[in-house]
Amino acid sequence: MDQVKGAQSLLFREAPYLISAASVAGSKEAEGPIGKLFDVTNEDDLFGAQTWEEAESNMQKEACVLAAGKAHMDLKEIRYLFGGDLLRQGIATAMGVEALQIPMFGLYGACSTSGEALALASMSAAAGYGGTMLAVTSSHFGSAEKEFRFPLGYANQRPLSSHWTVTGSGAFLVRSAEEYQKNQMQPYFSHIRITGVTVGKIVDYGLKDSQNMGACMAPAAMDTIVQNFQDLDRKEKDYDRIITGDLGSIGRTILFDLIREKGYDICEKHMDCGMTIFDKERQDTHAGGSGCGCAAVTLASYVLPKLESGEWKRVLFVPTGALMSTVSFNEGASVPGIAHGIVLESDA
């Protein structure tokens, strides 16, 4: 079987297993609708550190150690790590995974990074480049506001279209089918496989409002979802859920409109991690959650258990990223988007 499908997708000949996941999140996330599902939460969002950046690093490290522990694995047994975050020069990841001493690939795909990491981890596992791969991403409200917007101390007003960056880190272990058969240790999840990926293109509709990221990312989400349908000859009915990362309430509306123009209607199948993780009314988070950690912790804590139990049989996980920096938007550049699609299937 040729693994290459259409212009952008792969269907793995021997689909690797997603054998473990861990989620570490902040205090606001803990108070949200899925707050009770996270493995670890922290009251002061500093996770024992002195700075937001170090706090984010600590979350990543904790998530990795926890994901390995849940699968009874020593970190030394992990072949390669694929990780990233939102900060300049990916410093939360560099500082976070340093202590783990796993050979690593640093990634940047804005809030789509969890999709990028899972794509590369599953591609590497399926190719036989090692037994078990680790994918990890994180974001932190404090470090992200400092990186992209205003220091928290300014207490500036936020437009209603803005997102609330999730303080959280999700880590995932992806094991090759061969290693899955051989390994005697009980995995944490034993029914979930990554059967395919759709690698996203940069999609730019020319929007320049960095405080309306949902609108900036919706075209990329549409592009990747439609490409997935075309490449794999599927439709919305072939998925139990189509799960975007952090389009929020505004981006979701745009996605529904754009995808309807392409002849599909995903309204009944759609879920957005950014809208799932916070209670918009009660938590004053405006359009919804965002950040590399948003999709990652929602996948780890809420989505994967539903696949493991067999409640959902097949989902398309599509984290979306807004590609910008303070320099690019100060220089008047537009904010293009990118989204990667991960097909997760359950044999439960």
Place this chain on the structure above:
Amino acid sequence: MDQVKGAQSLLFREAPYLISAASVAGSKEAEGPIGKLFDVTNEDDLFGAQTWEEAESNMQKEACVLAAGKAHMDLKEIRYLFGGDLLRQGIATAMGVEALQIPMFGLYGACSTSGEALALASMSAAAGYGGTMLAVTSSHFGSAEKEFRFPLGYANQRPLSSHWTVTGSGAFLVRSAEEYQKNQMQPYFSHIRITGVTVGKIVDYGLKDSQNMGACMAPAAMDTIVQNFQDLDRKEKDYDRIITGDLGSIGRTILFDLIREKGYDICEKHMDCGMTIFDKERQDTHAGGSGCGCAAVTLASYVLPKLESGEWKRVLFVPTGALMSTVSFNEGASVPGIAHGIVLESDA
């Protein structure tokens, strides 16, 4: 044959071909020792743009288009792109490759990114995930000084241990062995294969001087080179050259010392792209060149032709990165390093 070798390396069962490369560089690079070898150079370093960031993006786009053109390829035929740069949120890459509309993976490995991109491109090609992959990285003196140090207008003094960021972008096409046999079009290079990779770990000796990156990166270079020797059961004599990215004159001395402690002596086989690209005395570049573009353009213009001609039969290409940001060093964090090893072989 098992492709997995030792703790960190891979040797491909069907080694992909590096079929084309292109280099685009700035004015200072054009005046350097290998200046005549670059495909395109530009007098004002702006490459037709208004900002340094956009200039860097234009270099990347130009390098990609040129690499494809040299191999008689339409960009549409390229399966996946692996790219990165030094700027916050990888914006030079996002803006640079957007117009190419190739599904892409954004990477961050500081100045090691060309190694990371070539590793993932060759891993994906060797796994049969598509016919031809594109790896691209860039750096720009103007955008890097602004990102990491001082605005150019300050005309600040630079310590003698500092590096001069190379203005340049290198792009590489990696083709699977299967596609290489099938494809009728004459490749630009027809004798070079990527036979293996050694994925690097983050190595931190606790150095905090961001103006002495050679010292910060040397331990990582040592770690990856020694790991490559051990994983593949090789020694210095098995390579015609061991080529680091941008250790510069200070980092090189440290590398030689560290590697001697491990029982190897690479002095006679070593070459550093940062020391090759500039004339230290004449061009006042202190420790040497640096940046994602440094190793990339030196590989594309100087190293690959020697492999294509058969002058060199096997080289280990080891771009090194210093993992830091203005935030991390202002907060007192150390500057760890990372290095990825790429084994290039010639059948000429």
